[in-house]
Amino acid sequence: MTEQDLKIAWQQQATEAVAMSPLQLHASAEAFARLIRKRNRIEYVAGAFAIVAFAFYFWLFDGALLRAGSALLILGMLFVLHQLHRRGASPRPAPDDLGAPCLAFHRAALVRQRDALRSAWAWYVLPLVPGMMIFIWGVATELAGGRASGRWVAILVAAVFVAVALLNRWAASRLQREIDQLE
Amino acid sequence: MDLLRFLSLSQESRYHAAVEIHGRDVARFVAGYEKDPARRQDLLQEVHVSLWQSLAGFRGQCSVRTWVYRVAHNTCVTHIQKSLRSLERQAVALDDIADRADDAADADLANRRLDLQRILAVVHSLKALDRQVMLLYLEDLDAAAIAEVTGLSAGNIATKNHRLKSLLAARLNNRSRDDD
Numbered sequence: 001m002t003e004q005d006l007k008i009a010w011q012q013q014a015t016e017a018v019a020m021s022p023l024q025l026h027a028s029a030e031a032f033a034r035l036i037r038k039r040n041r042i043e044y045v046a047g048a049f050a051i052v053a054f055a056f057y058f059w060l061f062d063g064a065l066l067r068a069g070s071a072l073l074i075l076g077m078l079f080v081l082h083q084l085h086r087r088g089a090s091p092r093p094a095p096d097d098l099g100a101p102c103l104a105f106h107r108a109a110l111v112r113q114r115d116a117l118r119s120a121w122a123w124y125v126l127p128l129v130p131g132m133m134i135f136i137w138g139v140a141t142e143l144a145g146g147r148a149s150g151r152w153v154a155i156l157v158a159a160v161f162v163a164v165a166l167l168n169r170w171a172a173s174r175l176q177r178e179i180d181q182l183e
Numbered sequence: 184m185d186l187l188r189f190l191s192l193s194q195e196s197r198y199h200a201a202v203e204i205h206g207r208d209v210a211r212f213v214a215g216y217e218k219d220p221a222r223r224q225d226l227l228q229e230v231h232v233s234l235w236q237s238l239a240g241f242r243g244q245c246s247v248r249t250w251v252y253r254v255a256h257n258t259c260v261t262h263i264q265k266s267l268r269s270l271e272r273q274a275v276a277l278d279d280i281a282d283r284a285d286d287a288a289d290a291d292l293a294n295r296r297l298d299l300q301r302i303l304a305v306v307h308s309l310k311a312l313d314r315q316v317m318l319l320y321l322e323d324l325d326a327a328a329i330a331e332v333t334g335l336s337a338g339n340i341a342t343k344n345h346r347l348k349s350l351l352a353a354r355l356n357n358r359s360r361d362d363d
Contacts, residue, residue, distance in 0.1 A: 003351055009299050010321040015210035019202040020231050022195055028232045093261060095236035098254045099244065101334025102315050105257045182312070 040084070047081045057135075063142030069135025076127035083123045103182065110179050117172040121165045129161050186243050197238040202231070205251045208322060209234075212252070215306045215318045216259040226262050233258040245331060252332045256315050301354055316343045 020028070051074050058070040097105065133154040140153050184200060192200060202209075209230055217223040237254050244250070306317055312333065319329045326340040333340070 003348060006299070006302065006351060007321055007323050010211065010302070011323065013211060013214070013299070015207045015214075019199050019206065020228065020235070025198075025232055025235045028228060029236065032232075093257070095233065096240040098233050098237045098257045099241065099250050100253065100257070102253060102256050102260075102332060103312065103334035105253070106260065106311060109261065 043084055044081060047077050047084075051077050054131075054135075061138075061142070063138050065134055065138030066142055067138075069131050069133075069138050072131030073128060073135060074131075076129075076131050079127045080124055107179060107182055110175050110182075114172045114175040114179065117168045117175065121161075121168045125161055125164060129158060133158055184247075186247065189247055190241075190243055194235065194239045197241065198231075198235040201234060201238065201247055201251050205248060209251065209255045211322070212255045212318055213259060215303070215314060216263055218307060226259060229262055230255050230258045249328070249331050252319070256318075256332070260311050260315075302351065305350070305354065313343065316340065317347055320344060320347050 054070040054073045054077075058067050058074070061067055061070070093105075093109070097108070100108070136157055137151060137154040140151075184204075189197060189200060210227060213223055213227045213230060217226045234251060234254050237250070241247075241250055245253075302321075306314055309317060312335070315333055316329060316335070319332060324332070326337055326344060329335070329344075330337045330340045335343075
């Protein structure tokens with residue numbers, strides 16, 4: 001088979017050019033919008049559940065560390081939910097962007113992912129770190145009667161958060177290399 | 184249909200006209216991005232919805248064919264981005280694939296008789312931009328048209344086309360030797 005034969009064979013594959021009806025198009029677009037709304041709702045409900053739980057702990061416990069940790073976690077959750085609402089970008093690109101040349105589109109997608117990796121930990125993870133550390137410290141010292149070494153547990157949690165941030169930065173730098181390799 | 188007449192149509196009519204002319208090309212592109220038949224059907228539907236939505240904003244920035252091809256490729260890349268990211272370690276650039284041993288592909292395709300399937304396997308292993316160039320090449324677009332769709336420079340397209348030709352020739356020759 002020659003190269004030209006191959007091209008002809010490729011173009012003559014059994015494919016159908018079936019257009020979707022307006023009803024199907026609208027239904028499909030709406031189904032996707034519903035999926036996004038559902039995803040957002042799950043995040044808001046999870047955030048609201050955590051806020052209610054830590055508000056209950058704030059009311060329940062007398063210890064200063066537990067109460068301070070609960071309050072900081074509530075503030076952190078509120079900040080994260082606000083950011084989710086403000087940023088709330090759809091994972092699907094805007095229809096007008098889809099007509100861009102493939103290279104520009106590909107580069108823009110990589111840049112978006114790189115920026116998300118660089119910034120997400122700062123607004124999605126970091127706001128919860130102080131509250132989480134103080135709360136765990138409180139659990140270890142105030143609930144366990146000072147037997148456990150809460151400080152070390154809190155430091156361990158902080159180390160996990162730092163590792164997450166570093167992993168994100170590493171992934172972002174990989175994307176940057178990919179961007180640099182594009183023409 | 185000329186561009187001015189196309190632009191005078193409603194969004195729905197634009198979509199139907201575009202699918203009538205380029206619908207089969209789009210279906211072939213989708214096959215180049217998704218192996219699984221069920222997912223391929225979903226992806227095809229997604230491309231149609233993207234095309235319909237994007238045509239509302241089409242102002243004649245390029246030819247209808249270029250627009251349709253861009254939307255199809257960009258939607259496919261977005262759709263498979265997650266799996267593409269995880270497969271990126273295995274996906275290879277056009278520069279490297281020609282040097283790679285063909286033994287594994289040969290073993291895998293031992294029972295397949297069609298060159299088309301062999302080439303499709305190569306398409307599926309390429310990185311996003313190289314895959315786009317190869318699919319457009321198989322559609323018999325010239326370098327200028329491929330450059331317009333992809334945004335790559337004509338020089339880069341010429342280099343990639345040269346490598347594609349060598350790659351296809353090597354793969355088809357291997358197949359001929361296997362048959363002998």
